[in-house]
Amino acid sequence: MFFYGMGFLLGCTSLWFIDSQGQALLLLSASLATFVFCYVRRFTNRLFIAFLLGLLWSSLNIVIWAEQTQAIVERPKSSKLTGYICSIPVYQIESWQFDFCAKTIDSEPLSHLSRNRVKVRWGKYAVDPSTTPKAGQFWRFNVKLRPVHSKLNPASFDYERWLISNGFIATASVKTEASLMEGTSLASRFHRWRQSVFEHLEGVLPQSPQRPLMLALLLGERNEISPSQWQLLQQTGTSHLLAISGLHVGIASLWSYWIINFLWKRSATLCRMLPAYQAAQIASLCGAIMVVLLSGMGLPAQRALLMLLLFIGARQTGIYLSLSSTIGLALIGILILDPFAPLATSFWLSFGAVLVIAIVVNRSISPRNKLWSWLSVNWYLYLAMIPIGLLFFEVISWVALIANILLIPLTSFATTPLLYIGGMLSIFSEQFAKFIFVLADYLLILTTWVQSKTAQLNPKSLSFVFNSVVLMIFFVLLLVSAFPKKSLSKSPLFAGLVIILLYQNKPSIPPKFEMWVFDIGQGLAIFVNTAQGSLLYDTGWGNSAHATAQSSVIPYLNKMRINTINRLVVSHGDADHAGGLGAILNSLDTQTIISGEPLDSYSSENCHHKRPWQWGDVKFKFLQHNPNNQWQGNNSSCVLSITVNGFRILLPGDIEKSAENRLIARGIEAYDVVIAPHHGSKTSSTWWFVRHTSPKHVIFSTGYDNQWGFPKQSVVERYLQARSKVWITHRDGAIKVTIDQAGGLEVSSMREEHPHFWR
Numbered sequence: 011m012f013f014y015g016m017g018f019l020l021g022c023t024s025l026w027f028i029d030s031q032g033q034a035l036l037l038l039s040a041s042l043a044t045f046v047f048c049y050v051r052r053f054t055n056r057l058f059i060a061f062l063l064g065l066l067w068s069s070l071n072i073v074i075w076a077e078q079t080q081a082i083v084e085r086p087k088s089s090k091l092t093g094y095i096c097s098i099p100v101y102q103i104e105s106w107q108f109d110f111c112a113k114t115i116d117s118e119p120l121s122h123l124s125r126n127r128v129k130v131r132w133g134k135y136a137v138d139p140s141t142t143p144k145a146g147q148f149w150r151f152n153v154k155l156r157p158v159h160s161k162l163n164p165a166s167f168d169y170e171r172w173l174i175s176n177g178f179i180a181t182a183s184v185k186t187e188a189s190l191m192e193g194t195s196l197a198s199r200f201h202r203w204r205q206s207v208f209e210h211l212e213g214v215l216p217q218s219p220q221r222p223l224m225l226a227l228l229l230g231e232r233n234e235i236s237p238s239q240w241q242l243l244q245q246t247g248t249s250h251l252l253a254i255s256g257l258h259v260g261i262a263s264l265w266s267y268w269i270i271n272f273l274w275k276r277s278a279t280l281c282r283m284l285p286a287y288q289a290a291q292i293a294s295l296c297g298a299i300m301v302v303l304l305s306g307m308g309l310p311a312q313r314a315l316l317m318l319l320l321f322i323g324a325r326q327t328g329i330y331l332s333l334s335s336t337i338g339l340a341l342i343g344i345l346i347l348d349p350f351a352p353l354a355t356s357f358w359l360s361f362g363a364v365l366v367i368a369i370v371v372n373r374s375i376s377p378r379n380k381l382w383s384w385l386s387v388n389w390y391l392y393l394a395m396i397p398i399g400l401l402f403f404e405v406i407s408w409v410a411l412i413a414n415i416l417l418i419p420l421t422s423f424a425t426t427p428l429l430y431i432g433g434m435l436s437i438f439s440e441q442f443a444k445f446i447f448v449l450a451d452y453l454l455i456l457t458t459w460v461q462s463k464t465a466q467l468n469p470k471s472l473s474f475v476f477n478s479v480v481l482m483i484f485f486v487l488l489l490v491s492a493f494p495k496k497s498l499s500k501s502p503l504f505a506g507l508v509i510i511l512l513y514q515n516k517p518s519i520p521p522k523f524e525m526w527v528f529d530i531g532q533g534l535a536i537f538v539n540t541a542q543g544s545l546l547y548d549t550g551w552g553n554s555a556h557a558t559a560q561s562s563v564i565p566y567l568n569k570m571r572i573n574t575i576n577r578l579v580v581s582h583g584d585a586d587h588a589g590g591l592g593a594i595l596n597s598l599d600t601q602t603i604i605s606g607e608p609l610d611s612y613s614s615e616n617c618h619h620k621r622p623w624q625w626g627d628v629k630f631k632f633l634q635h636n637p638n639n640q641w642q643g644n645n646s647s648c649v650l651s652i653t654v655n656g657f658r659i660l661l662p663g664d665i666e667k668s669a670e671n672r673l674i675a676r677g678i679e680a681y682d683v684v685i686a687p688h689h690g691s692k693t694s695s696t697w698w699f700v701r702h703t704s705p706k707h708v709i710f711s712t713g714y715d716n717q718w719g720f721p722k723q724s725v726v727e728r729y730l731q732a733r734s735k736v737w738i739t740h741r742d743g744a745i746k747v748t749i750d751q752a753g754g755l756e757v758s759s760m761r762e763e764h765p766h767f768w769r
Contacts, residue, residue: 011334011335011338011339012334012335012337012338013056013057013060013338014056014057014060014338014342015060015337015338015339015340015341015342016057016060016338016341017056017057017058017059017060017061017063017064018060018061018063018064018067018341018342018345019064019341019345019352019361020060020061020064021041021060021061021062021063021064021065021066021067021068022064022065022067022068022345022349022351022352023064023068023352024037024064024065024068024069025068025072025349025350025352025353025767026352026353026766028068028069028072028766028767029765029766029767029769030765030767031072031073031076031077031767033767034069034072034073034076034767035069035073037065037069038065038066038069038070038073041062041065041066041069042066044062045059045062045063045066048062064345067345067346067349068349068352071349071350072767074123075125075350075767076767078121078123078124079124079125079179080157080179080768082115082120082124082179082180083115083155083156083157083179083180084157085157086154086155086156086157086715087154087155088152088153088154088155088185089115089116089152089153089154089155089182090114090115090116090117090150090151090152090153091110091112091114091115091128091149091150091151091153091155091182092112092113092114092148092149092150092151092191093110093111093112093113093114093126093128093148093149094110094111094113094146094147094148094149094193094195094197094198094201095108095109095110095111095143095144095145095146095147095149095201096108096109096110096111096127096145096146096197096198096201097109097145097201097306098145098204098205098208098229098231098306099142099143099144099145100231100233100234101133102233103555103556104133105131105132105133106131106132106133106139106143107129107130107131107132107233108130108132108143108145109127109128109129109130109178110127110128110129110130110149110151110182111126111127111128111197112126112127112128112179113126115155124179125177125178125179126179127176127177127178127179128155128178128179128180128181128182129173129178129180129181129182130151130153130181130182130183130184131181131182131183131184132151132183132184132188133184136183136184136185136186137184137185137186137187137188139188140188140190141190144202144205145201145202145204145205145208146198146199146200146201146202146203146204146205147190147198147202148190148191148192148193148194148198149188149189149190149191150187150188150189150191151182151184151187151188152184152185152186152187152188153182153183153184153185154182154183154185154715155180155181155182156180156181156182156714156715157180158170158173158174158178158179158180158181158768159181159714160173161529161530161531161558161561161562161714161740161743162529162743162744162760162761162764163528163529163561163562163563163565163566163743163744163760164526164566164569164744164746164760165565165566165568165569165570166561166562166565166566167561167565170768170769171353171766171768172354174350174353174768175309175350175351175353175354175357176309176354177350200303200307201306204229204303204304204306207229207304208225208229208231210436211224211225211228211229211433211436212225213440214432214436214440214443214444214447215447216444216447216448216451218451219236219239220451220454220455220458221234222234222235222236222239223235223239223252223454223457224429224447224450224451224454226252227251227252227258227421227425227426227429228304228429228430228433229304229305229306230253230304230305230306230308230311232252232253235252239458242458242461242462242465243461245461245465246410246413246417246461246464246465247410247413247414248410248413248414248417248461251417251418251421253310253356258301258305258311258426259298259301259302259311259314259315259318260298260314260422261301261422261426261427262297262298262300262301262430263294263295263297263298263318264294265297265427265430266290266293266294266296266297266298267290267291267293267294267297268290269293270286270289270290270292270293270294271286271287271289271290271293274286274289274290288326291322291325291326292322292326294318294322295318295319295322298314298315298318299315301430302314302315309348309351309354309356309357310356310357312347312348313340313344313348313351313357316340316343316344316347317336317337317340320336320339320340320343321336324336341361344357412464412467413460413461413464416460416464417457417460417461420453420456420457420460421457424453425450425453425454425457428446428447428449428450428453429447429450431446432444432446432447432450522540522541522626522627522628522654522655522749522750522751522753523538523539523540523628523654523747523748523749524538524539524540524746524747524748524749525537525538525539525652525659525746525747525748526566526744526745526746526747527685527709527711527737527739527744527745527746527747528550528562528563528566528711528739528744529562529739529740529743529744529760530550530551530558530559530562530563530711530739531550531551531558531713531714531740532551532586532689532712532713532716532718532720533548533550533551533558533586533587533589533711533713534547534548534550534581534586534587534663534685534689534711535547535548535549535550535558535559535562535563535590535711536548536661536685537563537566537567538652539570539572540625540626540628541625541626542625542626542628543576543577543625544572544574544575544576544577545575545576545577545578545579545630546563546575546577546578546579546594547579547581547648547650547661548579548580548581548587548588548663549563549578549580549587549588549589549590549591549593549594550562550563550586550587550589550590551585551586551589551590552585552589552590552591552592552593553585553589554592557589557590557592557593557594558589558590559590559593559594560590560593560597562744563590563594564593564594564597564598567597567598572598573598573599574598574599574600574601575594575598575599575600575601576601576602577601577602577604577630578591578594578600578602578603578604579604579605579617579648579650580603580604580605580606580609580614580648581605581606581647581648581661581663581664582605582606582607582643582644582646582647582648582663582664583605583606583607583608583609583610583643584643584644584664587647587663587664588605588609591609591612595612602615603615604616604617604620604648605617605648606618606636606646606647606648606663607639607642607643607646616639617632617648617650618632618634618635618636618637618639618646618648619637620632627654627655628652628653628654629652629653629654630650630651630652631650631651631653632648632649632650632651633649633650633651633673633676633678634676635649635665635669635672635673635676636669636672641668641669643664644663644664644665644666644669644688644693645664645665645666645668645669647662647663647664647665647669647687648661648663649661649662649663649665649669649673650662651681654749655749655753656753657682657683657749657755658679658680658681658682658683659681659682659683659684659747660681660683660684660685660703660705661685662684662685662687663687663688664687664688664689664694665687665688665694666687666688666691666693666694667693667694667696670687670694670695670696670698670699671696671698673699674698674699674702678699678702678703679702679703680702680703680704680705681703681704681705682705682706682707682755683705683706683707683708683709683747683755683757684703684705684707684708684709684734685708685709685711686708686709686710686711686721686725686729687699689710689711689712689718689720689721690710690712690720690721690722690725690726691718691720691721691722691725692722692724692725694725695725695728695729697728700728700729700731700732700734701732704732704734705729705732705734706734706735707734707735707737707747707757708729708734708735708736708737709737709738709739709745710726710736710737710738710739711739712738712739712740713740714740715740716740721738735757737757737759741761742759742760742761742762743759743760743761743762743764744759744760745757745758745759745760746758746759746760
């Protein structure tokens with residue numbers, strides 16, 4: 011059964027490689043024909059048959075998704091939604107945010123084959139709610155509905171993939187009318203119950219910095235966790251401690267088993283009615299179900315519960331199932347119930363952990379040496395997370411092994427049980443519950459202290475250049491090395507692991523020049539990297555609370571191990587160009603700040619009087635169009651010209667017609683790549699400017715479905731008439747411009763290089 015499960019999983023991973031509905035249909039037909047051929051020829055290789063069934067299942071679900079779900083919202087539109095709130099609403103960034111389970115869209119009921127979850131934002135730039143939204147309430151909304159879409163940048167979180175893997179069909183923002191409706195259903199009652207539990211716990215949990223961590227451990231609600239707490243969790247590789255998944259379900263199951271088994275054995279009458287071990291198994295299952303319900307039926311928790319159901323069900327019925335068979339059956343069940351599970355990072359983390367634990371636990375280790383067994387499990391878990399961490403995050407936290415060895419026992423056997431006990435006691439005695447919660451608070455203070463000390467050992471995670479083939483070889487060697495000692499010699503295998511790690515860290519030959527135009531939303535941020543220095547042109551939108559650079563620019567620079575920016579150019583003072591300056595300066599060292607107009611709270615050099623400079627073969631020059639600082643705002647933008655091996659690139663900021671005319675009068679020449687002035691506004695990119703620059707490539711930095719309608723179609727047509735290849739960040743993702751050592755220029759995009767069926 012284990013091989014059936016692994017083969018089925020391997021077939022389902024085709025989700026990652028299918029990039030269109032047509033390709034899915036082709037694969038569906040080919041795999042079905044192959045399966046029929048194997049059946050007729052009586053080909054019985056179980057791994058291959060399971061692989062074919064996995065291909066069939068994944069391609070079939072992509073076709074169904076494209077026809078029944080994607081077709082519902084193909085482009086932004088105004089719609090009327092009815093349904094109920096199916097998550098606990100949270101107030102962030104001046105808006106209420108929650109998941110909404112839609113029943114109808116524009117009065118049309120949704121198909122049973124379609125998904126129905128919508129990520130809703132309500133409050134900012136809209137009518138404020140007349141009453142506080144709560145989970146389980148039925149509402150009718152007038153919304154702006156948008157298909158699944160997000161910014162796409164190198165080394166950044168793939169929000170699109172997360173939405174697809176979690177069953178969302180769209181995102182929405184409430185615009186005008188919203189009315190509370192009468193209605194109820196079994197699912198809405200469940201969410202109302204979770205809301206009441208959340209409100210009850212808010213009243214009894216201590217008002218301390220650890221309060222968000224307690225809510226995360228009890229209910230899986232992580233929205234209140236501060237950025238500094240998230241950073242500490244990520245640096246130490248302990249974020250999984252707060253995700254209600256296999257660990258938490260296992261804790262509840264284990265403690266329920268121990269407690270009921272201990273008490274049941276004390277009663278001879280109860281033991282005659284039902285053996286203690288069977289009663290304990292039932293209690294174990296009940297404890298696990300309660301945790302899954304408290305978590306809001308999250309997918310990671312559901313996967314862990316399914317595995318537990320199979321294990322306990324087999325024991326209760328007397329059916330013998332080996333650990334490997336249980337894993338195989340659970341895999342098949344998970345993938346049938348949740349076909350898009352392989353797209354979720356949490357699936358691979360939990361599956362990898364369960365698989366490694368199963369192999370290590372079955373090794374020939376003396377049961378008396380429990381400390382060595384515990385260290386061995388954690389060591390192999392850490393090694394197993396290396397390829398998974400590289401594949402999804404492209405980083406390894408070297409302190410993760412130390413932090414998890416110390417904190418998993420603390421969380422499993424002290425903090426989480428105390429929180430569960432406190433939660434149950436709060437029903438009967440809030441005072442006693444508060445005392446228990448205070449004890450848990452002290453344990454979380456200790457947890458935070460351990461995290462901060464271990465993080466100091468490795469303040470910067472290590473990033474790698476890798477490819478999927480090397481990662482697969484690494485994982486196979488890792489699994490083989492975990493088999494019993496008598497099976498094979500370990501020294502060649504560990505040597506192989508070391509060689510692969512060294513190979514992974516071997517730096518690739520960098521291009522002579524590389525420029526990224528980030529998919530920053532409605533704004534601009536461009537990073538230029540050369541062998542002798544780096545430059546950041548603009549920082550994207552931001553304010554005192556949040557900056558888009560935190561989720562786009564900074565993750566990429568961290569991945570590339572760039573800690574210092576030699577020149578930081580702020581074209582002008584608008585928030586969509588200068589708003590992220592504080593976030594950048596807080597995260598990176600900056601040698602020189604250059605700007606087109608004075609910046610609040612920061613000293614800078616005036617770009618209109620800045621002399622040209624050169625890094626190797628790369629020449630930089632600010633074109634002078636505002637020498638007397640007569641213009642403010644858009645026309646004061648720094649216009650940067652970059653020349654590399656005869657190729658010319660122009661970064662003009664937000665200049666408009668008058669500044670463009672000044673540049674034309676000064677003899678502006680043709681360019682290979684031009685960043686479209688002012689995001690493609692009608693006030694810029696005049697016919698004469700386009701004619702004089704005649705770019706081979708023009709790049710528009712714009713936000714998806716932005717309120718100004720940038721880039722304007724008339725401006726795009728102007729560049730097309732000049733035979734320019736048009737790139738748009740919200741359509742193509744981040745744009746990369748490279749000039750290699752041989753001197754060739756290449757422009758590419760993230761969506762072009764990483765196609766998927768949902769894009």
